[in-house]
Amino acid sequence: MTFQQAPVRNVDITSRFWSQMQRCSKEKTIPAIIKAQKSLQHWYCLTWKEGHEIQPHPFWDSxxxxxxxxxCYFLMxxxxxxxxxxxxxxxDMIRAAQHPDGYINSYYTVLGxxxxxxxxRDMHELYCLGHxxxxxxxxxxxxxxxxxxEPVLKALRHVDEVFGSEPGKKRGYPGHQEIEIGLLRLYELSGEPVSLKLAKYFICERGRHDANGETYFDHEAKARGGDPYDHFGGEMKAWFAYPRDYSYNQADRPLIEATEVKGHAVRAMYYYIAATDLVRLTGDKDIxxxxxxxxxxxxxxxxxxxGGIGAMRxxxxxxxxxxxxxTExxxxxxxxxxxxxxxxxxxxxxLQLDLNVKYADVMEIGLYxxxxxxxxxxxxxxxxxxxxxxxxxxxxERSEWFEVACCPPNVAKLLASMGSLIYSFKQDVxxxxxxxxxxxxVPGTDVVVSQTTNMPWSGDVHITVTGYTALALRIPTWADEYTSSVQGEVRDGYLYIPRSQNLDLTLSFMVKARKIYPNPALEKDEVCIMRGPLVYCIEDVDNDVDIDHVGLLDDVVSDGEPIDIAAVNGVIPxxxxxxxxxxxxxxxYASNPWKYGxxxxxxxxxxxxxANRGGNGGMTVWAKRLNGC
Known part of the structure; x- marks a missing residue:
């Protein structure tokens, strides 16, 4: 039995640190996004009809x-x-925008x-429908x-009539993955078989080639009179110029044949999210x-x-x-x-498939x-x-909005639903x-698990359980030492505490500044500093030094006195x-081009x-490593 995500409704976040982040997102981020969309008329694109004077963007619906x-997560x-x-x-706009056969997409409603x-490959119809x-x-x-x-199921039934491996259907799949995630989430909510059927088809069909080595994207380009080598087919501004290499879409080969992560990073992650859900639901070992x-x-x-990914601009x-x-x-x-x-x-x-600290470590690093x-x-x-x-x-400087504004809503989505990241559960654990x-x-039980902590600044955690359950407590790999008031067995970086009634437990992780060095293959003779899950940087606003040309000595690094930065209180520098x-x-080039100050x-x-306090723009995570200077 795999783990289930904690429902958003069932988690109350009381952390001063994260509550402030969530409150800011609800009170400022969401209104700022809505205001930006309405002021630019994007919000109303679903109401536009064919021939509208403003041409919608293929992404706006999403x-x-x-x-x-x-x-909706905040409203829960x-x-x-x-x-x-x-x-x-x-x-209301969504319901009114739907065509009689179930199709919904403002771009093609307006433009034909x-x-x-x-x-x-390029036009994001299935991507938008996924969102x-x-x-x-x-x-x-x-x-x-x-x-x-009602309208979503109607739209998906239309998609099922158009796409699939059955005779007479298009053997297509989205250029930008996303619908696969939505389909599997909807299947778990509603149990509608068409959702699971379509998700499995899209995930497994991607990357297949015919006897001539061509993909569906080649065939559709030829069918519309386009050139498979011409990205966007002349319908959109081509921001990038890359050859006909479908690894960009993770469509160069089926997933079960892939050996490395390639291409557009967001598309890859959405693909793997959905594929992981499919494994959980079907047990597919090859995937x-x-x-x-x-x-x-x-x-x-x-x-x-x-925790960032996707190096190539x-x-x-x-x-x-x-x-x-x-650098950018x-x-x-x-x-x-x-x-x-x-x-x-x-x-x-x-983590739902395999409770292993390596997944939680990366999740935490990326989050913070x-x-x-x-x-x-x-x-x-x-x-x-x-x-x-x-x-x-x-x-x-940060921007209030972007032409392709995918990032701001995703920030709000994650902050609103982050309770589901903290916990997961299955029978009696x-x-x-x-x-x-x-x-x-815990849904369906009288069990309540609570934790009191000042993370990420302090490593002390007090956990209480009312009811009868076992616990699996992550031991972060950044913690060189830890203590637990209740003993258990450590497996794959999780401390398993046997089932007990009304447990009271104290964990303490060593949180201290530490230097991190890169793999030699990165060819960086540099060093950075972390403390617990936090990566640190130096900014010119705090330091009387040329941030562009600074080295770090092999001396001890230590915690400074807590400071407040804007609404974030008790920051440990x-x-x-x-x-x-x-x-x-x-x-x-010179034999000795640098002098040490x-x-x-x-x-x-x-x-x-x-970049929250002014300054002249100088910031760096990595600094040159200096020995004996």
Whole structure:
């Protein structure tokens, strides 16, 4: 029996740290997103008819659906009549936008319904429908009204009439994975067989080639009179120029034949999330073996210290192993917010299959670092990309909105639903993956598991259980030492506590500043600092040193006195010692081009807090490693 996610409704997060983040998202992020969409007219694109003067974007529908999903998660925990009215407004638009046969997509409704389903590779019809399906799951979980379930099932039955392996159907699959996730979530909610059937088809059909070595994307391009080598087929602005290599879409081969993670990082993560859910529901061993290969390749060769993924700017995705640059300008440090968001959800799914600390470790690193810093402390500004270094004089400010605005709604979605990341459960066992102050009421039982902690600043955790259950408690690999007031057995990084009644337990993890060194294959003679799950950086706003040219001495690093940064109270900074690297000459190559300046005291702050306090733009996670200087 696999683990189940903790329902959002059943988890109350009381952590001062995370409650503030959630409150800011509900009160500022969601309204900021809705305001931006309405001011730009995006919100109303579902109401437009053929020939409308404004041309919709192929992605806009998905933004509406993601906002609905995020809002529903917040509404599960907090009543808000105005927000609920916005959700119902969106549901009304969705219902009214549907064509008689079930089809729904504003782009082709406006620009010509005759062209629908002619460019799955680029035009995001199935992607948008996937986000609608996920919004449906959230909305029906909240309301149980059927108002969104009815049009969504009608839309999916239309898709089933068009696509599949049966004679007369198109053997297509989405260019951007997402519908597979929604289909499997809807199947678990409603039990509708068409959802499982379509999900399995889309996942397993992807990457198949005919006898001539061509994929469905080649065939559809020729059918519409396009060139398979011409990305977007002339229908959209081509932001990227890459050859006919369908690894970009993870469609170069079936998943069960794949040996490494390739292509667009968000698409890959969405694919693996759905495939992991399919394994949980069907027990497919070949897909599970493939997912294990993907995990190993990603975590051993293509994962940033922050939990970011997708180094290559040109295709927003994975490059060769160990190609992990620091700057956006290098083209090898993209680390899209949505990719980290999706990685966190893949970790969550893998934990349902296999309770192993390696998945929870990556989930935690991504959550606190690669994901959390993507939204400003004002709640209304966002990063699309998350480099590990920005240069002095070129501050990287967060944006209020983007032309392709996939990241802001995903930030809101995760913050609203993050209770489901903390716990999972199955018969007579509750697993704790993240130490975040909260309480979990186990569905169908009288068991309540609570934890009190000041993580991420302190490693002390007090756990209480009312009722009768066993526990599986994660032992983070960053904790060199830990103590537990109740003994148990450690398996795959989880401390298993036998079933007991009304348990009271104290855990204590050593949380201290530590230096982290890169694999030699990365060719970085540098060092960074972490404390618990937090990656730290140095910013020019705190340090009287040239951030672009600074090295870290092999001295002890230690905790500083707690400080408050905006609404985040009790931040623990890190004190270190370094030297400024002063240029000795202007030659391109020289025997000794650098001079070491005097010793400098350096102050490090958590990476997620970067670019919130002004400064001149200088920030770095990695610093040159200095020995005996």
């Amino acid at each position: 933004d509406i659906y993601k906002i609905v999903e995020a809002a 925990k907090n009543e808000d009549q105005q927000l609920m009215a916005t959700v119902e407004e969106a549901v 319904i005759s062209k629908r389903w002619t460019n799955l 609608l399906t996920e919004a449906c799951v959230a909305y029906e979980t909240l309301t149980n009204s059927g108002r969104l379930l 599970k073996a493939a997912l294990d290969r993907m995990w190993t390749d990603m975590t051993e060769k293509k994962l940033y210290i922050t 040109q295709w927003e995705g994975f490059g060769a192993g160990y190609v992990l640059g620091d 300008e290098s083209g090898t440090c993209y680390a899209e917010t949505c990719a980290c968001f999706a990685l966190i959800l893949w970790c969550q799914r893998m 670092n690669g994901f959390l810093g993507a939204v400003g402390l004002d709640g209304g500004s966002f990063y699309y990309q998350n480099p590990l270094r920005t240069h002095t004089g070129h501050p990287k 509750v697993a704790i993956h993240l130490y975040i102050e909260s309480a979990f009421s 890190i004190k270190a010692t370094g030297r400024e690297l002063v240029k000795g000459n202007n030659q391109l 005097e010793k400098k005291s350096l102050l490090y702050v958590p990476y997620f807090l970067r």
